[in-house]
Amino acid sequence: MMSPTRIEADYLIETAFDPRKAAEAMAGEQSSGTFVPIPGETPELKERSAARIESLEVIEEVDEPSLPGAGHPRGQGPTYRRARVTLSWPLDNIGPSLPNLVATVAGNLFELKQFSGLRLLDMRLPSAFAQSYLGPKFGIAGTRRLAGIEGRPIIGTIVKPSVGFGPDETAALTRTLCEAGIDFIKDDELQSDGPLCPFDERVRAVMRVINEHADRTGKKVMFAFNLTGDLDQMRRRHDLVRDLGGTCVMASLNSVGLVGMIELARFTELPIHAHRNGWGYLSRCPMLGWSYVAWQKIWRLAGADHMHVNGLSNKFCESDESVIASARACLTPMFDEKPCIVMPVFSSGQSAKQAPGTFAALGTTDLIFAAGGGIMAHPDGPAAGVASLCEAWEAATARIPLAEYAKERPALAKALETYAA
Amino acid sequence: MMSPTRIEADYLIETAFDPRKAAEAMAGEQSSGTFVPIPGETPELKERSAARIESLEVIEEVDEPSLPGAGHPRGQGPTYRRARVTLSWPLDNIGPSLPNLVATVAGNLFELKQFSGLRLLDMRLPSAFAQSYLGPKFGIAGTRRLAGIEGRPIIGTIVKPSVGFGPDETAALTRTLCEAGIDFIKDDELQSDGPLCPFDERVRAVMRVINEHADRTGKKVMFAFNLTGDLDQMRRRHDLVRDLGGTCVMASLNSVGLVGMIELARFTELPIHAHRNGWGYLSRCPMLGWSYVAWQKIWRLAGADHMHVNGLSNKFCESDESVIASARACLTPMFDEKPCIVMPVFSSGQSAKQAPGTFAALGTTDLIFAAGGGIMAHPDGPAAGVASLCEAWEAATARIPLAEYAKERPALAKALETYAA
Numbered sequence: 001m002m003s004p005t006r007i008e009a010d011y012l013i014e015t016a017f018d019p020r021k022a023a024e025a026m027a028g029e030q031s032s033g034t035f036v037p038i039p040g041e042t043p044e045l046k047e048r049s050a051a052r053i054e055s056l057e058v059i060e061e062v063d064e065p066s067l068p069g070a071g072h073p074r075g076q077g078p079t080y081r082r083a084r085v086t087l088s089w090p091l092d093n094i095g096p097s098l099p100n101l102v103a104t105v106a107g108n109l110f111e112l113k114q115f116s117g118l119r120l121l122d123m124r125l126p127s128a129f130a131q132s133y134l135g136p137k138f139g140i141a142g143t144r145r146l147a148g149i150e151g152r153p154i155i156g157t158i159v160k161p162s163v164g165f166g167p168d169e170t171a172a173l174t175r176t177l178c179e180a181g182i183d184f185i186k187d188d189e190l191q192s193d194g195p196l197c198p199f200d201e202r203v204r205a206v207m208r209v210i211n212e213h214a215d216r217t218g219k220k221v222m223f224a225f226n227l228t229g230d231l232d233q234m235r236r237r238h239d240l241v242r243d244l245g246g247t248c249v250m251a252s253l254n255s256v257g258l259v260g261m262i263e264l265a266r267f268t269e270l271p272i273h274a275h276r277n278g279w280g281y282l283s284r285c286p287m288l289g290w291s292y293v294a295w296q297k298i299w300r301l302a303g304a305d306h307m308h309v310n311g312l313s314n315k316f317c318e319s320d321e322s323v324i325a326s327a328r329a330c331l332t333p334m335f336d337e338k339p340c341i342v343m344p345v346f347s348s349g350q351s352a353k354q355a356p357g358t359f360a361a362l363g364t365t366d367l368i369f370a371a372g373g374g375i376m377a378h379p380d381g382p383a384a385g386v387a388s389l390c391e392a393w394e395a396a397t398a399r400i401p402l403a404e405y406a407k408e409r410p411a412l413a414k415a416l417e418t419y420a421a
Numbered sequence: 422m423m424s425p426t427r428i429e430a431d432y433l434i435e436t437a438f439d440p441r442k443a444a445e446a447m448a449g450e451q452s453s454g455t456f457v458p459i460p461g462e463t464p465e466l467k468e469r470s471a472a473r474i475e476s477l478e479v480i481e482e483v484d485e486p487s488l489p490g491a492g493h494p495r496g497q498g499p500t501y502r503r504a505r506v507t508l509s510w511p512l513d514n515i516g517p518s519l520p521n522l523v524a525t526v527a528g529n530l531f532e533l534k535q536f537s538g539l540r541l542l543d544m545r546l547p548s549a550f551a552q553s554y555l556g557p558k559f560g561i562a563g564t565r566r567l568a569g570i571e572g573r574p575i576i577g578t579i580v581k582p583s584v585g586f587g588p589d590e591t592a593a594l595t596r597t598l599c600e601a602g603i604d605f606i607k608d609d610e611l612q613s614d615g616p617l618c619p620f621d622e623r624v625r626a627v628m629r630v631i632n633e634h635a636d637r638t639g640k641k642v643m644f645a646f647n648l649t650g651d652l653d654q655m656r657r658r659h660d661l662v663r664d665l666g667g668t669c670v671m672a673s674l675n676s677v678g679l680v681g682m683i684e685l686a687r688f689t690e691l692p693i694h695a696h697r698n699g700w701g702y703l704s705r706c707p708m709l710g711w712s713y714v715a716w717q718k719i720w721r722l723a724g725a726d727h728m729h730v731n732g733l734s735n736k737f738c739e740s741d742e743s744v745i746a747s748a749r750a751c752l753t754p755m756f757d758e759k760p761c762i763v764m765p766v767f768s769s770g771q772s773a774k775q776a777p778g779t780f781a782a783l784g785t786t787d788l789i790f791a792a793g794g795g796i797m798a799h800p801d802g803p804a805a806g807v808a809s810l811c812e813a814w815e816a817a818t819a820r821i822p823l824a825e826y827a828k829e830r831p832a833l834a835k836a837l838e839t840y841a842a
Contacts, residue, residue: 030583030611031582031583031584031585031611032582032583032584032585045582045585045586045590046582046585048585048617049582049584049585049617050585067705067706067738068707068738069705069737069738069739069740070738090617092615092616092617093584093611093615093617094584094611094613094614094615095614095615095616097613097614097649097650097651097654098651099613099649099650099651099673099676099677099681100611100613100614100615100649100650100673100676102673102675102676102699103610103611103613103649103673103675103676103698103699104611106675106699106702107610107611107673107698107699108610108698108699108701108737109701110699110700110701110702110705111700111701111705111737111738111739112736112737112738113736113737113738118701161452161453161466161467161470162451162452162453163452163453163470163514163515164452164453164466164467164469164470164471165466169466189524189528189529190451190452190514190515190521190524190525190528192515192518192520192521192524193515193516193518193521194513194514194515194516194521195513195516196469196470196511196513196514228518228520228521228524229518229520229521230518230519230520230680230683230684231652231680231683231684233518234680252520252521252523252524252528254523254524254527254528255520255521255523255524255679256520256678256679256680257677257678257679257680257681257682258676258677258678258681259651259652259655259677259678259680259681259684260520260678260679260680260681261678262651262652263651263652263680277524277528277529278523278524278527278528278529278531279531279532280529280530280531280532280539280709281527281531281703281709281710281711282702282703284488284490284531284532284709285488285706285709286489288701288702288705288706288709289702290702315533315534316490316529316532316533316534317488317489317490317491317532317533317534318490318532319490
């Protein structure tokens with residue numbers, strides 16, 4: 001893989017105008033274009049900084065605009081053409097700055113009157129970006145080392161109810177899960193430091209359980225404590241988790257934002273479990289916003305170690321195809337010298353049943369496979385829930401049908417009877 | 422105005438299911454709901470933290486879903502009902518934390534299978550939030566004091582081309598604009614610290630011009646330097662602007678994110694000009710994302726002093742009605758004890774022609790009125806451009822028709838001939 005010398009971004013556009021003219025408007029708006037000619041601008045000066053159309057391919061035509069507010073040429077019944085467009089910018093327009101990259105590839109474009117649809121599909125960055133940002137400090141190898149799990153997915157779960165549990169109830173649930181053989185537990189994204197479950201008390205209560213369990217069994221369960229908050233709060237919370245022997249912290253990306261994540265990544269001494277809640281508002285309209293393939297690159301370079309990708313047959317609206325594309329993206333190197341590979345986190349309505357499909361699509365076990373009901377609602381209890389997931393992944397990696405593998409394994413057999421997906 | 426004791430958020434939803442059942446799913450997902458019953462949860466514990474449906478009003482029915490991926494009840498041709506829903510949460514679920522507020526009111530909701538559309542319309546916060554965050558340090562009064570402008574809008578413009586100009590060209594343009602009588606100039610959001618126009622050199626060159634002009638005329642033009650970047654960069658850049666006598670800094674909200682903005686607001690000694698580039702991907706789909714009325718509250722409380730609201734007859738897709746609703750929101754108090762009023766910034770294709778409509782809709786001159794071509798492309802030059810805007814606002818506030826006021830004022834008369842909008 002060669003990194004490009006210019007910043008490149010791929011878009012899906014929809015326009016009633018000549019697609020090339022519309023793409024030129026995008027390129028102009030996001031670089032040296034001006035609305036009216038301005039004293040002092042020269043062709044040389046504009047050329048030096050201009051965004052370029054690298055490619056443009058019309059893919060289909062539709063009768064109705066996807067989004068309201070777009071213009072169309074006068075004097076004809078409009079049809080709307082969809083096209084894939086690649087733009088590029090000189091790195092020197094902004095330098096290797098993630099916040100300014102966002103303003104450049106995803107700034108004022110989405111409101112331009114030329115477009116009845118505009119979505120950022122992917123981007124490729126010059127290697128100077130790899131030198132400016134840390135990328136994941138732990139990634140797959142570091143996470144596996146801290147969790148003590150090799151050769152299979154890290155089996156995880158979430159503290160539920162999201163809110164309602166205090167520190168003692170959270171610790172009691174953690175004890176149950178430790179005894180059930182879990183590898184990984186995460187706080188819910190709704191629970192950081194609410195007065196009903198203060199962060200410090202929760203961490204102390206939970207780490208007491210995890211450390212006792214580790215002393216007894218040699219296995220230290222990884223707990224992703226949700227430290228989402230203001231910067232000073234995140235720093236203090238991180239230090240507490242580290243000081244008590246914790247091995248992971250969690251942050252909500254759309255809550256802390258890019259500068260928050262860059263700072264957290266700089267000071268963290270623990271893997272960052274990156275939660276994408278709110279992702280729907282960035283992506284759910286097919287002709288607007290961000291694809292996950294583009295979006296996850298920003299956060300990986302900033303320093304995320306684990307990135308949520310939803311799961312097959314999930315309880316949300318996302319298709320399986322989209323989920324797998326997201327997970328593959330997380331596992332694809334960004335730069336030769338700094339691949340920034342992160343662990344994809346599968347969750348949402350997951351049970352033993354999704355293991356074969358997930359493995360078949362990805363061809364790797366380098367992932368966190370998180371189930372809530374898939375563990376806690378197993379008829380024979382959480383230990384059987386965890387066992388059923390491990391067994392399902394053994395079967396998947398050995399390419400043995402689940403039903404066959406379940407014949408001698410009651411935990412898996414019960415899971416296959418119990419869960420719908 | 423009484424602040425509520427619970428966090429309240431208003432949504433527009435679209436669903437093929439019973440709207441109340443769908444709203445219950447929202448409330449459950451964002452508080453103490455669980456996908457399957459979990460050991461340890463009790464009715465008391467769930468009730469303590471549960472989100473509540475405060476109101477629900479069905480407003481219309483449509484045949485087609487606005488967004489793909491939604492489910493519908495079996496055995497019937499689905500119709501989709503739209504409703505306004507207000508949910509509320511106990512403050513104690515999260516405490517007065519802006520990042521955790523975002524995860525609560527705008528987290529995993531947008532992807533729920535129950536919904537073919539979901540948009541956050543507004544929210545109201547308990548007064549504990551006003552105690553936890555600074556709000557604007559300068560706001561309208563502080564900005565007017567630093568700019569030296571009272572009783573009329575602050576007339577502004579933008580450095581264009583966005584990229585292409587180096588420090589010397591930017592300073593030369595600044596000189597032209599100072600001599601033309603401008604009040605306010607902003608960097609483009611694409612220009613922060615690119616190698617072709619380094620921040621430090623640009624600030625030094627521009628402040629030399631502004632300070633000389635101030636020494637000569639007594640008027641210090643406010644320049645919003647775009648310091649968008651990593652936290653340490655923003656801090657250093659802010660200090661340079663302050664040390665050189667600058668009076669404003671600018672940041673791209675969607676680039677720095679919430680933690681970046683909260684930190685900037687804590688250390689800034691200058692007003693923060695908050696740029697909303699990327700806003701389109703959050704809002705342009707009418708049945709998804711954020712309304713500006715909800716979104717701007719986050720940033721005002723975090724500490725923005727000026728918020729972009731687009732402009733009447735703009736070159737983007739937004740309707741005039743939406744622009745005015747945004748500007749009114751910026752001027753509406755958030756809390757009795759901390760109103761967090763910010764200066765709305767009108768821009769995009771603005772000229773003398775939009776002054777009467779803007780004043781009629783808002784009833785105030787507490788705004789920044791920014792024009793690019795409306796100043797630079799005036800046939801008689803930038804001084805005539807600035808004069809035409811001042812004259813247009815004099816006419817607007819005196820409720821004299823522009824054409825009449827222009828009779829004895831050639832700058833305004835030429836502007837009315839020149840600009841389309």
